[in-house]
């Protein structure tokens with residue numbers, strides 16, 4: 464039995480479908496009742512059971528209540544996937560403290576809160592797997608994504624710590640780092656003034672991210688970059704951030720669509 468946060472759309476919905484296709488019962492968490500019902504309909508159409516649970520991951524009481532509701536539905540959770548997240552874009556000189564706080568509250572503390580709330584159910588489950596959807600921006604930082612990247616860097620540190628601490632209990636803790644994905648999060652923003660896209664970086668389909676995430680879960684791997692071919696570039700960027708700076712300075716200086724000067728979104 465799996466729990467997916469951020470399941471009202473985008474990557475979370477694709478994950479719910481993929482898990483249902485693999486035969487799992489899926490508890491779906493997000494704020495939008497409507498979005499959750501639509502995902503639940505897709506899951507049940509695939510012959511699996513779904514439990515939509517409306518909750519804000521930044522609201523501790525709501526998260527605790529969601530865990531209690533899931534516990535009434537299933538005695539244990541095999542897999543918890545953290546898909547809920549928000550993308551904050553903009554110059555760091557202009558973003559407010561509230562912008563940063565909200566980003567951290569959902570992308571980082573939301574994962575901490577949900578993990579804490581579901582830990583006893585995960586301990587009662589068979590597979591003991593916890594997976595977070597990070598981001599390529601949680602490895603290398605594009606301009607105007609600093610607030611978002613900071614939340615994903617924090618998330619990565621948390622996942623590394625969690626993996627080490629829970630390994631003796633037989634837990635798998637993994638992280639997926641997708642590049643740009645075509646979802647509501649990026650609609651009208653990709654290639655815009657605050658989302659420069661280097662040439663050659665593909666825009667993924669959410670189903671591709673879901674498939675890669677299922678692969679990571681099956682192999683109980685710690686981390687995966689999606690698409691995998693960007694993995695070596697990400698590792699280079701981590702080792703030599705100056706190279707990333709130069710690439711983005713070049714991208715921002717180029718005329719045409721997908722660059723700072725040619726952009727329209729956000």
Ligand SMILES: NC(=O)c1ccc[n+]([C@@H]2O[C@H](COP(=O)([O-])OP(=O)(O)OC[C@H]3O[C@@H](n4cnc5c(N)ncnc54)[C@H](OP(=O)(O)O)[C@@H]3O)[C@@H](O)[C@H]2O)c1
Pocket residue numbers: 468469470471472473474475492493494495496498518519520521545546547548549550569596597598599640641642643644645646647648649
């Ligand atoms: N799209 C990309 O290019 C991309 C790239 C790399 C990583 N990611 C990561 O992938 C994950 C999913 O993103 P997406 O592209 O699928 O975006 P999306 O289509 O906007 O979906 C985001 C999901 O998170 C949920 N959510 C947001 N705030 C929430 C909150 N406070 N409490 C509970 N649920 C909340 C949303 O549901 P409600 O609004 O109904 O609450 C929705 O289900 C995020 O962690 C994102 O950072 C995305």
